[in-house]
Amino acid sequence: MSQKSVLIVEDEIITAMEIKSCLKNFGYKVIGIVDSGENAIKRLAENGINLVLMDINLKGSMDGIETTEIIHSKYGVQIVFLTAFEEKENAIRSRFSFPFGFLSKPFNEKELKAALDKLR
Amino acid sequence: MKETTAIKNEGLGIFAKLMSGFLLVLLLTGIGDYYSFTQMNRLSSLTTKIYNHPLQVTRAVLSADTNIVKIHRSMKDVALARSDKELETAISRVNDYEKIVYSYLEIVRKRILGNEGAALQKETAQLFHDWKPIRDEVIALTRRGNIEEAFAITKGKGADHVEKLNLKMEELKNYAAEKASGMLHDSQLTRVSVIRTTTVFIALIVTVAIIFGFFFSRSVTNTINSIINGIQEFAKGNLEFEIKTESKDELSWIAKALNKMAFQRKKILDELSLQSEILKNMAEGVYLIKAEDGIIVHANPKFENMFGYNPGELNGKHVSIVNAPTSKDPGAVTGEIMKEVSNSGAWSGEVRNIKKDGTTFWCNANVSLFDHPTFGQVMISVHTDVTKRKSLEKKIKDYQINLEETVKARTVELEKEITERKLVEEKINASLKEKETLLLEIHHRVKNNMQVISSLLKLQSNSFNDDKIKKALLESQNRVRAMASVHKNLYKSNNLSSINLLPFLKELVESILVSYQTNSSKIALEFKADDIVISIDQATPIGLIVNELVSNSLKYAFPDRHNGTIRINITHNNGEVHLHFSDDGIGMPQSIDWRDPDTLGLQLVANLAENQLHGSIKMESNNGTHFIVIFEENPGLKV
Numbered sequence: 001m002s003q004k005s006v007l008i009v010e011d012e013i014i015t016a017m018e019i020k021s022c023l024k025n026f027g028y029k030v031i032g033i034v035d036s037g038e039n040a041i042k043r044l045a046e047n048g049i050n051l052v053l054m055d056i057n058l059k060g061s062m063d064g065i066e067t068t069e070i071i072h073s074k075y076g077v078q079i080v081f082l083t084a085f086e087e088k089e090n091a092i093r094s095r096f097s098f099p100f101g102f103l104s105k106p107f108n109e110k111e112l113k114a115a116l117d118k119l120r
Numbered sequence: 121m122k123e124t125t126a127i128k129n130e131g132l133g134i135f136a137k138l139m140s141g142f143l144l145v146l147l148l149t150g151i152g153d154y155y156s157f158t159q160m161n162r163l164s165s166l167t168t169k170i171y172n173h174p175l176q177v178t179r180a181v182l183s184a185d186t187n188i189v190k191i192h193r194s195m196k197d198v199a200l201a202r203s204d205k206e207l208e209t210a211i212s213r214v215n216d217y218e219k220i221v222y223s224y225l226e227i228v229r230k231r232i233l234g235n236e237g238a239a240l241q242k243e244t245a246q247l248f249h250d251w252k253p254i255r256d257e258v259i260a261l262t263r264r265g266n267i268e269e270a271f272a273i274t275k276g277k278g279a280d281h282v283e284k285l286n287l288k289m290e291e292l293k294n295y296a297a298e299k300a301s302g303m304l305h306d307s308q309l310t311r312v313s314v315i316r317t318t319t320v321f322i323a324l325i326v327t328v329a330i331i332f333g334f335f336f337s338r339s340v341t342n343t344i345n346s347i348i349n350g351i352q353e354f355a356k357g358n359l360e361f362e363i364k365t366e367s368k369d370e371l372s373w374i375a376k377a378l379n380k381m382a383f384q385r386k387k388i389l390d391e392l393s394l395q396s397e398i399l400k401n402m403a404e405g406v407y408l409i410k411a412e413d414g415i416i417v418h419a420n421p422k423f424e425n426m427f428g429y430n431p432g433e434l435n436g437k438h439v440s441i442v443n444a445p446t447s448k449d450p451g452a453v454t455g456e457i458m459k460e461v462s463n464s465g466a467w468s469g470e471v472r473n474i475k476k477d478g479t480t481f482w483c484n485a486n487v488s489l490f491d492h493p494t495f496g497q498v499m500i501s502v503h504t505d506v507t508k509r510k511s512l513e514k515k516i517k518d519y520q521i522n523l524e525e526t527v528k529a530r531t532v533e534l535e536k537e538i539t540e541r542k543l544v545e546e547k548i549n550a551s552l553k554e555k556e557t558l559l560l561e562i563h564h565r566v567k568n569n570m571q572v573i574s575s576l577l578k579l580q581s582n583s584f585n586d587d588k589i590k591k592a593l594l595e596s597q598n599r600v601r602a603m604a605s606v607h608k609n610l611y612k613s614n615n616l617s618s619i620n621l622l623p624f625l626k627e628l629v630e631s632i633l634v635s636y637q638t639n640s641s642k643i644a645l646e647f648k649a650d651d652i653v654i655s656i657d658q659a660t661p662i663g664l665i666v667n668e669l670v671s672n673s674l675k676y677a678f679p680d681r682h683n684g685t686i687r688i689n690i691t692h693n694n695g696e697v698h699l700h701f702s703d704d705g706i707g708m709p710q711s712i713d714w715r716d717p718d719t720l721g722l723q724l725v726a727n728l729a730e731n732q733l734h735g736s737i738k739m740e741s742n743n744g745t746h747f748i749v750i751f752e753e754n755p756g757l758k759v
Contacts (some may be wrong), residue, residue: 015571017579021578082738084568085564086608105565108601108631113705
């Protein structure tokens with residue numbers, strides 16, 4: 001299996017660092033960390049991103065849901081949502097019909113692994 | 121009059137009584153007459169028989185006898201005949217007489233009654249017949265001229281035979297006479313019997329007629345007397361009198377009808393008297409006027425009193441005398457009311473009246489029209505003095521207006537108050553909402569920061585190769601996550617100050633299991649908890665205790681095994697929470713003082729239970745490890 005390229009969209013940089021560390025351990029290739037929807041769209045224009053770890057609360061004018069709407073239809077990438085707002089899960093599930101992962105903060109390495117495994 | 125016609129025809133009526141009496145007399149007379157007729161018939165037939173038989177027979181016997189004598193004499197003439205001519209004449213006479221005798225004997229034969237009579241007739245006829253040869257001998261001797269011998273035979277044998285014949289004839293005659301006498305006697309007896317029987321019958325009929333007539337007339341007379349007596353009583357005015365009759369005929373119906381009539385009349389009189397009493401004692405003034413000219417014909421005492429007139433003083437006056445002049449004159453007012461009553465049959469309304477002394481006052485009047493037997497069409501008017509009521513109505517109206525104004529003013533005040541209150545409420549609600557949002561935001565940030573702390577610990581652990589340090593950092597990470605879980609659950613709860621113990625602990629324990637378990641090990645969780653809502657002050661230490669106990673079990677209880685069970689059972693009773701934690705692992709080694717161990721985990725458990733929850737904790741190592749934590753549920757907080 002070829003190595004998956006991952007973009008982490010997370011405005012809390014320490015959390016992003018932990019995710020990056022975990023993903024590396026799991027064998028993923030982390031392309032980068034961005035803190036806003038706008039930056040995420042820019043980075044996705046670059047080729048080779050398969051998976052996006054998407055926080056809901058972001059810097060900039062767009063949140064994770066709006067960003068997902070744009071990037072999924074355009075690039076068809078896999079999404080794992082990360083949020084401290086658990087109540088948003090229902091809103092996300094009713095919004096998107098494609099398969100996606102969902103992880104509520106705080107999470108641990110095993111939970112992240114389980115969420116990623118589900119998408120394979 | 122329906123009641124009168126309702127009297128039923130019961131018993132024997134007069135007509136029926138008379139008819140039955142008449143028919144009885146008629147029947148008796150008929151029987152008597154029939155008897156008389158039959159007996160008379162018998163008498164008549166007896167008389168006819170007497171005439172037809174014994175008397176006829178007697179007459180015929182006598183006639184025959186006479187002719188026999190004549191034959192005997194003519195025979196003498198035969199014997200004494202001097203010439204042939206005389207002889208032939210005599211013979212011819214004998215033959216003629218003989219024919220006559222035979223004819224009479226034939227009459228006797230036909231009319232004679234009884235066998236004895238018939239035998240006598242036969243014997244007589246035979247004797248007469250036997251005489252003929254003797255006579256013929258005489259005639260022959262005479263013809264031969266043997267006169268003496270002929271004479272001797274006539275006088276001898278002939279005379280003897282005639283004598284015999286005469287005797288028989290006499291016998292026959294006596295027999296007929298006897299028969300006639302017997303019949304006469306019989307008819308006399310019959311006559312006497314008829315007379316007697318008829319007399320008895322007549323006497324019986326008369327007796328029956330007298331008895332019937334007596335009882336019938338007595339019954340009728342008694343009833344009529346009772347009725348007359350009753351009518352006299354009624355005429356006197358004694359309407360309670362009741363005519364009593366014993367008979368059940370038409371007269372008794374009349375009596376009953378009269379009783380009924382008297383009763384009805386009494387009822388009507390009672391009613392009239394009651395009505396009159398009512399009219400006299402009514403609280404309202406009432407007067408009657410003739411519809412054609414408006415003249416008062418009657419006014420009750422109340423009316424006279426109300427208007428200040430003496431008893432009877434108003435009678436004959438025109439009704440306009442009681443109406444006060446208003447914008448219209450009293451005559452016009454009266455005219456209008458009377459016109460309305462004539463057209464529609466009734467009028468009611470308020471009129472301004474005037475007393476005899478000139479005082480005016482308001483009355484409520486109800487006027488209606490009806491036909492009076494004496495006065496023709498009359499109007500009856502019922503008057504009530506409404507002066508007091510009018511004044512009271514005015515007072516009520518004034519009070520109502522006043523009340524309405526007060527209510528209106530108060531309503532305005534209240535509306536203002538309500539508006540103000542609504543504004544205050546809205547402000548309070550907005551402020552509460554704001555606080556809630558702020559609180560949510562704080563919990564969210566706390567949670568986020570804890571995630572950051574957890575991430576930092578994780579990142580830190582990555583920089584160490586020592587497993588002991590890595591484990592210590594993982595434990596710390598789990599402790600932070602246990603605390604973050606409280607905020608996560610608070611965020612979900614309704615009131616932001618307490619959480620439901622069951623979902624909180626279950627999620628926490630499952631998360632710890634995930635963080636510790638490797639693929640090869642399988643530790644099962646049996647979790648049972650009552651529905652307990654607990655404050656944030658108790659939730660954090662409970663979360664940490666459970667975190668430490670589960671972590672402790674996962675680290676030490678199952679060293680050689682890849683499976684086992686952790687059981688958590690939480691109950692509450694009488695304000696106390698019992699947390700029973702157990703695993704089926706190897707149990708706590710005797711060498712370890714769990715209250716003062718080298719590891720931080722168990723130190724935290726004992727301290728949190730006793731010093732933060734202010735509860736008790738005990739440990740049992742028996743088929744695994746058991747911890748029992750008991751603490752007061754939400755002290756100082758009534759949830």
